[in-house]
Amino acid sequence: MRNFSGGSDEDMAKTPSRDFAASALFQQRLSDALAGEAGSNADIAGRMGISKDVLIRALRAGLIPGTRSLIKIADYTGSSVDFLLGLTDTDCCAATAEGATFQGRLQELARRRGVKYGRIAADIGISRSLFNAWAQNGYIPSAEIAYQLALYFSVSLDYLLGRTDAERYARP
DSSP: OOOOSSSOHHHHHHSOOOOSSBOHHHHHHHHHHHTTOOSOHHHHHHHHTSOHHHHHHHHHHOBOOOHHHHHHHHHHHTOOHHHHTTSOSOOOOOBOSSOOOHHHHHHHHHHHHTOOHHHHHHHHTOOTHHHHHHHHHOOOOOHHHHHHHHHHHTOOHHHHTTSBSOOOOOOO
């Protein structure tokens, strides 16, 4: 992983690598959050606004869904995305007061840090064209890229995604 957070290479070595395909911790935290939930998996998934198959794969194998589904799961369970993914042990997510969006937060964070999208893309090793898709089409990045961006800006995923005004949580 590139050292794009401004810390030393030693600090980056302490940053745990994350698997955004599957996670036993995600599986456990989701199962715990849904314990006692009435209805079938199909019913629960319907209330969440995700497909039944996405929920079943998450519950049975710990497969981490796409970012939009992950946000819907976090919204439904009242958890933070960071908590569900094991990026913090603090299970809280105070909703944003201003209706922030990923696109708005990304623009604001880049402006605050004084960097252009091309520089960010080069620093974290992604295509510059992704920024256009996010800005012009309202897309949001995969959990893995969102995590890289959150590290780059030293903010929580929930803050970056516009879910909370809390910029950081305590990392485990």
